[in-house]
Amino acid sequence: MTAETHLRRPGRPRSERAEKAIIEATLDLLAEEPGVAGVSIEAVAARAGVGKTTIYRRWPNKEALIIDALASLKAPLPEVEGLSVRADLIALGQAMVGEYNSKHSRCMWNVMGGAEKHPQLLEQFEAQVMRPRKEVFRRVLAGGIERGELRDDLDLDVARFLLIGALTLRGRSMSDIPPLAEDFVEKVVDTLLFGLAPR
Amino acid sequence: MTAETHLRRPGRPRSERAEKAIIEATLDLLAEEPGVAGVSIEAVAARAGVGKTTIYRRWPNKEALIIDALASLKAPLPEVEGLSVRADLIALGQAMVGEYNSKHSRCMWNVMGGAEKHPQLLEQFEAQVMRPRKEVFRRVLAGGIERGELRDDLDLDVARFLLIGALTLRGRSMSDIPPLAEDFVEKVVDTLLFGLAPR
Numbered sequence: 001m002t003a004e005t006h007l008r009r010p011g012r013p014r015s016e017r018a019e020k021a022i023i024e025a026t027l028d029l030l031a032e033e034p035g036v037a038g039v040s041i042e043a044v045a046a047r048a049g050v051g052k053t054t055i056y057r058r059w060p061n062k063e064a065l066i067i068d069a070l071a072s073l074k075a076p077l078p079e080v081e082g083l084s085v086r087a088d089l090i091a092l093g094q095a096m097v098g099e100y101n102s103k104h105s106r107c108m109w110n111v112m113g114g115a116e117k118h119p120q121l122l123e124q125f126e127a128q129v130m131r132p133r134k135e136v137f138r139r140v141l142a143g144g145i146e147r148g149e150l151r152d153d154l155d156l157d158v159a160r161f162l163l164i165g166a167l168t169l170r171g172r173s174m175s176d177i178p179p180l181a182e183d184f185v186e187k188v189v190d191t192l193l194f195g196l197a198p199r
Numbered sequence: 200m201t202a203e204t205h206l207r208r209p210g211r212p213r214s215e216r217a218e219k220a221i222i223e224a225t226l227d228l229l230a231e232e233p234g235v236a237g238v239s240i241e242a243v244a245a246r247a248g249v250g251k252t253t254i255y256r257r258w259p260n261k262e263a264l265i266i267d268a269l270a271s272l273k274a275p276l277p278e279v280e281g282l283s284v285r286a287d288l289i290a291l292g293q294a295m296v297g298e299y300n301s302k303h304s305r306c307m308w309n310v311m312g313g314a315e316k317h318p319q320l321l322e323q324f325e326a327q328v329m330r331p332r333k334e335v336f337r338r339v340l341a342g343g344i345e346r347g348e349l350r351d352d353l354d355l356d357v358a359r360f361l362l363i364g365a366l367t368l369r370g371r372s373m374s375d376i377p378p379l380a381e382d383f384v385e386k387v388v389d390t391l392l393f394g395l396a397p398r
Contacts, residue, residue, distance in 0.1 A: 033234060033312070033316055102315065106314070109309070110313075112312075113234060113305050114232045114305075116301065117232055151395060154390070158365070158387055158390050165364025166364040169363060169364035192394065194396055195393045195395075196340075196349045196350060196391055197393055197394075198347070198349070
């Protein structure tokens with residue numbers, strides 16, 4: 001058994017506590033103004049109250065740690081039923097907006113803002129975290145077309161940009177705007193399904 | 200005549216060149232990783248090759264300079280005709296996506312990421328630059344409802360979030376994705392107008 005699988009085995013509360021503290025410390029640092037440049041294994045170790053070797057046993061470098069920390073901001077998307085595209089999109093949308101808060105936004109913006117200095121970081125985040133999520137939305141939309149609930153000439157990417165764009169833009173705005181109305185996601189999905197033009 | 204109006208009087212090429220160099224230097228610094236924290240009157244003066252007093256004659260502090268620099272990233276929105284909501288939205292959308300490039304994105308992300316440390320900066324940017332732009336979109340949508348081109352039960356904010364969200368999300372993505380298709384804005388507007396569900 002390697003050190004890695006040993007550490008990740010469930011039911012080891014001390015390692016789990018350390019891992020949680022390390023992830024939280026990474027997010028705290030990422031949310032601060034220097035962004036990725038402010039994150040180092042040393043700084044994370046100091047903030048989490050663990051030794052550097054504890055971190056290196058689990059993560060080979062700071063990029064891998066940052067990707068896991070960013071991934072931890074993402075709620076697992078719910079299993080979608082595939083019964084109605086409207087119900088599926090609302091369920092996915094609710095999970096998405098539920099994960100937004102100002103720390104989440106600041107971490108993401110700081111990583112995006114420094115992207116040209118850390119192109120591999122963003123690429124890996126895209127491949128490991130974002131692409132599988134995009135696929136879920138695409139699958140739900142494609143299922144809706146198959147069942148005749150959606151127009152069969154639909155451009156899936158355009159449809160996805162409209163939905164995710166609205167949720168992201170509103171959900172990630174700064175804290176001075178009023179909290180999301182309870183029916184916001186439902187309104188977004190219905191407005192998108194039925195269009196702006198009169199029927 | 201005050202120093203300010205003197206400087207801003209048209210037809211003074213030397214002042215204009217200095218002003219342009221100052222704005223560009225501010226954007227260059229903002230686009231780098233420390234974001235707002237990396238911008239100081241000293242650093243801008245050094246990068247633009249002007250004296251600090253040249254900057255202070257025009258801007259009282261670094262926040263005012265940053266807001267003008269960010270505003271310079273925004274294309275002026277075209278006069279909309281009010282003849283067809285579809286044509287108006289496409290014209291506005293084209294202007295919007297035309298202003299996106301990776302420097303624009305990095306500046307905006309860096310400012311947003313540091314927002315909690317500079318709340319007034321973001322508030323003033325919102326009030327001076329973003330709010331008037333949002334009003335243009337709201338006016339076009341409201342005109343569409345008045346003329347019966349759009350459903351009269353439409354939530355204008357939800358409709359705006361869908362449109363702007365899609366354009367922002369796609370337009371501001373990093374440079375490794377393919378360039379925008381020429382008909383992207385048109386497709387977004389039509390998908391939104393006619394909805395995803397079959398008619």
